[in-house]
Amino acid sequence: MDSRGLALESARILTKKDGVHSITRRIGEVKITDVRLSETAARCMGRRAGRYISLHGEPHAAGMTALLCRAISQLIPPRGRLFTAGLGNPDITQDSLGAACVRTLTARRGARYSLAAVETDVAAKTGLDTARLVRAAARELKADCVIAIDALSCQDPRYIGKTVQISSSGLVPGSGTGLRSSELSEELLGCPVAAVGVPTVTQLSSITHSSADKNFLVSVPDIDIIIGMWAEVIGGALDLLVGGKGAASS
Secondary structure (H helix, E strand, O other): OEOOOOHHHHHOOOOHHHOEEEEEEEEOOEEEEEEEEOHHHHHHHOOOOEEEEEEEOOOOOOOHHHHHHHHHHOOOOOOEEEEEEEEOOOOOHHHOHHHHHHOOOOOEEOOOEEEEEEEEEOHHHHOOOHHHHHHHHHHHHOOOEEEEEEEEEEOOHHHOOOEEEEEOOOEOOOOOOOOOOOOEOHHHHOOOEEEEEEEEEEEOHHHHOOHHHOOOEEOOOOHHHHHHHHHHHHHHHHHHHHOOOOOOOO
């Protein structure tokens, strides 16, 4: 789980002059926020510079899969070998998004992309640093891009299960649980990294407004159903991408 969460939440405190460029539009039932952070803005927010696209809506919203496919296509090379890494702990529901997504995928080759995928699990169980494991696999596959899928935390509980974020800045596996591994980034892997995540937890303090509760994470009762639905949407978007449909740029 990556604790840095949604860029759109942090970006609200900054402006264009601070190095934040943000565009919001709505397509049907889906609200799309495209945030670009300069190095200066990223430092202020404790993030990496890059582009963060958020699609806000229910996973079953009309067009969500196609819109997600389009968003991912804007952050990856126009063709090549895609390596999808499903991060997180499959034994903890709130952290099982990556594994659930990978289990919907089938390795295949399309007109512009080929797709391979692996479920990484967590270092506490495998004894392997997740980022190093992904880097070794990506190099062995000669991947042109890594798509890393992980659960996120959020500041506003209303975003739980209602938003998917795609970013070009990579992520830090395990940062949401305190078991940090190396960062998954283009600098580390030697190829572009598109991080895809859905917020599945929030700090209890965001609800109680008590700093004493900041170390406790809470979720919603039907998070298992939500994870399953988003896994189908993300898997469907990748299948659509490799199939060569819906990957328009803007």
